[in-house]
Amino acid sequence: MVTEQQVWDALREVEDPEIPVISVVDLGVVRDVRVDDGTVHVEFTPTFLGCPALEVMREQMAAKIEELGAEPEVEVILDDSWSTDRITPEGREKLRRSGFSPPAPREATTPKLVQLQSGAFRCPYCGSTETKLENIFGPTPCRSLRYCESCRQPFEQFKTI
Amino acid sequence: MSERAQRLIEYADDELVLGWRDSEWTGIAPFLEEDVAFSSIAQNEVGHARALYELAARDLGTTADELAFDRSPEEYRSSPFVEPRRLDWAETIARHVLYETADELRLEALKASDDEEVAGLAAKMDREEAYHRIHAQMWEERLREEPRFQAALDELWPAVVAVLPEELRPKLAERMNRELPSNTVLLSLERGNHAEEWPALWEEMTEVRRSVPGAAW
Numbered sequence: 001m002v003t004e005q006q007v008w009d010a011l012r013e014v015e016d017p018e019i020p021v022i023s024v025v026d027l028g029v030v031r032d033v034r035v036d037d038g039t040v041h042v043e044f045t046p047t048f049l050g051c052p053a054l055e056v057m058r059e060q061m062a063a064k065i066e067e068l069g070a071e072p073e074v075e076v077i078l079d080d081s082w083s084t085d086r087i088t089p090e091g092r093e094k095l096r097r098s099g100f101s102p103p104a105p106r107e108a109t110t111p112k113l114v115q116l117q118s119g120a121f122r123c124p125y126c127g128s129t130e131t132k133l134e135n136i137f138g139p140t141p142c143r144s145l146r147y148c149e150s151c152r153q154p155f156e157q158f159k160t161i
Numbered sequence: 162m163s164e165r166a167q168r169l170i171e172y173a174d175d176e177l178v179l180g181w182r183d184s185e186w187t188g189i190a191p192f193l194e195e196d197v198a199f200s201s202i203a204q205n206e207v208g209h210a211r212a213l214y215e216l217a218a219r220d221l222g223t224t225a226d227e228l229a230f231d232r233s234p235e236e237y238r239s240s241p242f243v244e245p246r247r248l249d250w251a252e253t254i255a256r257h258v259l260y261e262t263a264d265e266l267r268l269e270a271l272k273a274s275d276d277e278e279v280a281g282l283a284a285k286m287d288r289e290e291a292y293h294r295i296h297a298q299m300w301e302e303r304l305r306e307e308p309r310f311q312a313a314l315d316e317l318w319p320a321v322v323a324v325l326p327e328e329l330r331p332k333l334a335e336r337m338n339r340e341l342p343s344n345t346v347l348l349s350l351e352r353g354n355h356a357e358e359w360p361a362l363w364e365e366m367t368e369v370r371r372s373v374p375g376a377a378w
Binding site for chain 2: 134
């Protein structure tokens with residue numbers, strides 16, 4: 001019979017299709033894994049509700065579980081239990097090394113314009129905080145575009161949710 | 162249909178239709194940043210519609226796709242406010258500012274709901290909508306002095322009031338610093354009415370689905 005540890009290990013091989021440096025486990029979107037005889041139940045929390053990568057991740061997780069010889073049951077949890085705070089420290093480091101600035105910590109209230117315009121965001125290339133907001137939106141819903149005034153490099157900043 | 166399913170579908174219809182209209186800016190917004198912004202906002206709104214339809218679909222024993230695309234035009238509950246095609250940028254931003262302000266009130270009310278599923282989903286949506294509100298606020302500050310923008314706000318004001326349930330309308334008037342329109346004005350703007358463009362939009366939205374009924378894509 002499959003163990004929960006084997007399932008977690010297998011899920012570590014499922015990449016985010018839009019940011020392949022990071023796995024679904026690094027991303028923190030797997031909330032729970034339960035093995036019940038031959039069935040593996042996974043609780044999956046979406047990042048952004050409109051993210052097209054979610055379907056791909058769900059299918060790939062199910063395929064990995066089938067490879068282990070078990071019946072997958074991936075349940076999508078439609079609540080606020082995922083936050084960018086759930087990205088693991090390893091995941092944040094992988095993002096930073098790939099030129100994505102990791103998200104700032106979540107606060108009790110939702111972000112305000114003044115925070116996005118503040119100097120709290122660090123360039124993933126040179127480490128400077130002399131960066132400015134270029135566009136709240138970017139190539140995917142989870143990212144914003146910023147520009148580093150120090151090394152003159154545009155970069156992608158993970159939105160905090 | 163339960164009151165809960167009805168409310169979820171109304172909300173989902175608003176988000177689906179507005180998301181569709183927002184997506185029409187992809188490639189033709191005044192500059193590239195706004196192509197990106199409106200495409201992303203559209204994607205979020207359609208994602209919210211899907212999640213809301215999914216909750217309603219579980220109650221009704223159907224699927225989100227069936228709710229989104231298999232109803233007749235009269236069965237949709239979208240507000241006439243979200244339906245018109247706005248090709249003028251000032252009008253688009255006015256609608257964006259008004260909708261996001263109203264939507265924040267709707268989400269606040271749902272987050273405080275005793276229904277844990279609805280409150281949980283509203284909290285999730287609100288985290289994403291915060292970025293739409295910031296985007297709307299930036300544009301509002303930029304266009305505040307523009308007569309075309311102000312005229313669009315005046316014109317659209319009565320219709321956005323009708324997006325919200327009655328108990329939330331006074332709060333919206335307070336937040337926008339405007340007077341509530343009379344019931345006579347609101348009559349033709351309430352849900353159940355549709356904008357002139359609605360039948361054409363319905364045709365377009367459901368065309369692929371209707372071409373091969375029941376197909377799995």
